[in-house]
Amino acid sequence: MADVIEVGAARDGAPPPAGPTRGRGATQRGNRATPYLFLAPYLVLFGVFGLAPILFGVWISLHQWDLQLPNRPFLGLDNYQDLFSSDSAIYGDWWSSVRATGIFTLFSVPLLVVIPLGLALLLNRSFPGRTFFRAAFFAPYVLGVAVIGLLWRFLLDANLGLVNRLLGAVGLPADTPWVTDVPWAWVSLVGVTVWWTCGFNAVIYLAGLQDIPAELYEAAKVDGAGGWDRFRNVTIPGLRPVMLFVFTTTILASANVFGQAFLITQGAPGEQTRTVVWRIVDEGLRDYDAGRAAAMSVFFALMLAVVSVVNFRLFRYRED
Amino acid sequence: MSKLRPVLRYAVLLLITAIFVTPLVWMLLTSVKTYDAAQQVPPSWLPNPFSTYGYDQILNNTANPVLRWFLNSMLAATLHTLLVLVTASMAAYALARMRFRGRKVLFGLIVGTLFLPPTSLIIPNFIIAERLSWIDTLAVVIVPGAASAFGVFFLRQFFLSIPAELEEAAVLDGANQWQIFRQVLLPLSKPALATLAVLSFLTNWNDFLWPVYVLFSPERLTLPAGLGLLQGAYVTDYPVIMAGAMLASVPVLILFVFAQRHVIQGVSRSGLKG
Numbered sequence: 127m128a129d130v131i132e133v134g135a136a137r138d139g140a141p142p143p144a145g146p147t148r149g150r151g152a153t154q155r156g157n158r159a160t161p162y163l164f165l166a167p168y169l170v171l172f173g174v175f176g177l178a179p180i181l182f183g184v185w186i187s188l189h190q191w192d193l194q195l196p197n198r199p200f201l202g203l204d205n206y207q208d209l210f211s212s213d214s215a216i217y218g219d220w221w222s223s224v225r226a227t228g229i230f231t232l233f234s235v236p237l238l239v240v241i242p243l244g245l246a247l248l249l250n251r252s253f254p255g256r257t258f259f260r261a262a263f264f265a266p267y268v269l270g271v272a273v274i275g276l277l278w279r280f281l282l283d284a285n286l287g288l289v290n291r292l293l294g295a296v297g298l299p300a301d302t303p304w305v306t307d308v309p310w311a312w313v314s315l316v317g318v319t320v321w322w323t324c325g326f327n328a329v330i331y332l333a334g335l336q337d338i339p340a341e342l343y344e345a346a347k348v349d350g351a352g353g354w355d356r357f358r359n360v361t362i363p364g365l366r367p368v369m370l371f372v373f374t375t376t377i378l379a380s381a382n383v384f385g386q387a388f389l390i391t392q393g394a395p396g397e398q399t400r401t402v403v404w405r406i407v408d409e410g411l412r413d414y415d416a417g418r419a420a421a422m423s424v425f426f427a428l429m430l431a432v433v434s435v436v437n438f439r440l441f442r443y444r445e446d
Numbered sequence: 447m448s449k450l451r452p453v454l455r456y457a458v459l460l461l462i463t464a465i466f467v468t469p470l471v472w473m474l475l476t477s478v479k480t481y482d483a484a485q486q487v488p489p490s491w492l493p494n495p496f497s498t499y500g501y502d503q504i505l506n507n508t509a510n511p512v513l514r515w516f517l518n519s520m521l522a523a524t525l526h527t528l529l530v531l532v533t534a535s536m537a538a539y540a541l542a543r544m545r546f547r548g549r550k551v552l553f554g555l556i557v558g559t560l561f562l563p564p565t566s567l568i569i570p571n572f573i574i575a576e577r578l579s580w581i582d583t584l585a586v587v588i589v590p591g592a593a594s595a596f597g598v599f600f601l602r603q604f605f606l607s608i609p610a611e612l613e614e615a616a617v618l619d620g621a622n623q624w625q626i627f628r629q630v631l632l633p634l635s636k637p638a639l640a641t642l643a644v645l646s647f648l649t650n651w652n653d654f655l656w657p658v659y660v661l662f663s664p665e666r667l668t669l670p671a672g673l674g675l676l677q678g679a680y681v682t683d684y685p686v687i688m689a690g691a692m693l694a695s696v697p698v699l700i701l702f703v704f705a706q707r708h709v710i711q712g713v714s715r716s717g718l719k720g
Contacts, residue, residue, distance in 0.1 A: 160623050161546035168537035168598060171529075175593035176559050179570035186570060193573070248459065253452070255459075261706055262463040265470065268702045268709070270652025272670035273691045276677055277473050280684050288472055291488045321466065326713060333714030382565050385654045389674065403565045403655070410569040411659045420569045427566035434561060 183420050191417035193410075198417075205421035216409070216418060222397060223405035226387070230401065231380040234316045238376045239369070241320060242327035247361075249328070250335045260332070264325035271322075275389025278318045279305065282390065311391045311399050318386055323379070327372050334368030335361070370441040374434050381430055402426055473695070477501070477688040484684045500689030503680075510679060514665055515672035516693055518584060519651055522668055526588045526650040527643050534597030535639065539627050541598065542605035543613070553602075556595045564594075565655065575660060586660045587668055591650060597642050600715070604638035605631065641712040644705045651698055669694045 187205055189198045208214035249260055266274060281288045282304035294300025304314045338361065346356045362369075384403040391399040406426065410419025476484055477500045479493040504512040540546070541553055571590055572581070580586040608631065616626045632639070657671035667675070673690050680686045702709055 158546075161540040161544040161549075164536045164540035164544070164623070164627070165552075168533040171533060171589065171593040172556065172559075172595075174574065175567075175571055175590040176595070177555065179567040179574060180559075180562070182574065183567060183570040186573070193576075245462070248455070248462075253455070255456075257706075259459050259463060260710070261702070262466055264710065265699070265702065266466055268648065268698050269470075269695050270654060270670050270698075272652070272654045272673040273473075273694050276673055276687050276691045277469055279677070280476070280687065281469055281472065283682070285487060286485065286489060286682065286684065288469075288489065294488070321469070325466070329710055329713045378563055382563050384565070388658075389677065406565070407568055407655065407659055411572055416569050416573065423566040423569055427563060430563055430566075431561070 184424055186416055187420035187424050189417050191415070191420070193414040193416050201417065205418050206425065208418065209421065209425060219397070219400075219405060220422065223400050223402045226399055227381055227383065227402040229312060230315055230319075230383050230387075231377060233312065234319050234380045234383075235373070235376050237316065237320050238324055238327055238380070239373055242324045242372070243331050243365075243369075245324065245328040246331035246335055247357075249332060260329070263328055266322045267326045269322075271385030272389065274318065274322050275385050278314070278386075279390050282314050282318075305391050306394050308395060308398060311394060314390060315383070315386050315399060318390060319380070319383070322386075327376065330372055331365065331368060334365050338364035366441065370437065373441075374437050377433055377437070378430060381426075381433075470695070473688050473691055476684050477692045479685050481683060481685060485682075497685070500685030500687075503683075503686040504676070504689050504693070509664070510672065510676055511665055512669075512672060512676070512690055512693060515667050515669040518667065519669040519694075520697070522584055522587045523647045523650040526591060527646045529588065529592045530594075530597045530646045531639060531643055533592060534642065535601055535632065535635070536627070537598045538601035538605055539631060542602045543610070543631075544623075556598055560595045560599060568656070568659070572660065581660055582662050582666055584666065587650070587653065587657050591653065591656075597646065600642055600712075601635070601638060603715075604635055608634055637708070637711075640705070641708040641715075644701060644708045645712045647701065648698055648709070651694075 188201060188203070190201050190204075191198045208216055209220055211217060245263055249256055249263075280286070282290075284290060284301060284303050284306070287304070289304060290300045290302060293302070302310055304310045342360045342364065343356055346360050351359065382403055383401050384407075387393065387399045387401050388404060393400040393404070402422070403426075406419050406422045409422065410416045475491065475493055478496055478498065480495065480497040480499050483490065483493060483495070483497070504510070541549065541556075575581055575586050575590065578585075580589075612634070613626050613630050616630050621629070652670060653668070654670045654674075657668045658674060661667050661671055664672075664675075669690075673687075673694060676687055676690045
């Protein structure tokens, strides 16, 4: 199945294999409005909830936009300036949330790039039970953040939780405040996220591993390359595009962390684990300051866009 | 050594499996404990006595109508999935098979939004939904998510992989575009449509951030949004909270068991676009 899709992907950019000529296509395959009729239902959705909000978000960010007040005076870039001037009311909370998201991303991304690769390598040959193990590793990802949030809040409960109990049983300290104090709260958030999503990345790696031609490994073997050499010189280069994908999407996913912090640490201690996305929705939808929240969103999206572009540059560069 | 290796491999795999599965087993076991048994320090593994206390609490609960949330979620996820299948397949067909003015630009725009974190559109989307008077209705958790570019992108790639000759034959038989789409292309695309259906259902069923902020009335919540309330109301009454979590988990776990191939394929294919 994956191969089939690849053929499609390879054709990307080439003209579509539709009617052989434009003239014939127009006469025999419906009239000029036909494509637009097929597109219309999706385009309505895409226009209203996909494209319009991009422009509308920028527009809102340029105004003092209180959701409860009828007047929305134009502010220019004041909302953006507030994010950077230390005497604004929002400055402290905003940068504290950027710090929280930064810490979480910094520690979760490397683990979510490396551990799933290990899991994929373990599963990358046929043996009885392979499908079962793959399903077991993937299972947590099928559950929503609400479920895993409540579950781990319980498991990490300092008194009643299973984690401290198991640690106590092997002679380790059994009273670690996993969800109420740093650095433990960070260990919890990162650990739970790795547990929850590493099966997802492993499945993507697994597909990538299966696309590496077996002949390359054979050739390396003939050349006398050992297991480690083959991993370094065949597996890693063959996986580079998949790694770029995993790395980029994992950064995006980690930077958007919300539910884990909302449910497991509930921002504690103090507001140290309150993340950017949480700050944005609270500012906009709980405190009704949509203008400021929109400015935060635009700034946040631009930061992530820069990170993605830098990723692509780095990986492309190394490929040359 | 060569005989030891498979043993070692299975030992490692089982250990890792335990790490992934034990928390889920713990959720199940706790959901059938009594309040007292769940408060025990140190906690006991097996529910003794076995109890339906947690489930009784959530099923007969007027302040937190968990059953209602379950039905809301089921309805929302089902309708969302249907909406995605219909709109995305039609749009993908036009983008894969027809030539028209603006096709490249349009496809570029659609794919471009794949790289935009959806959270960055939450504030404007909330205001748009408010103007449509959709806040605190089921429509707000069904419709906006269907604007996602993923389904269109995913199905277009699949359609491109189907040889166009089959459709040419239908054209010669005098079929119009709609007939070709319905009678030739869609039947050939069942695996891809099933994959997209499963992924859309999972995404919508599990969605948390958006429902938490756009649904307020207790009887209108979806299950994930409601679980947050349950945690606030029952704090450390873990059998009740775990029973709620079980209710949110069982449908998707069943779906995963039966449609595992589709889930795994959908995920692995999303990686190949990179």
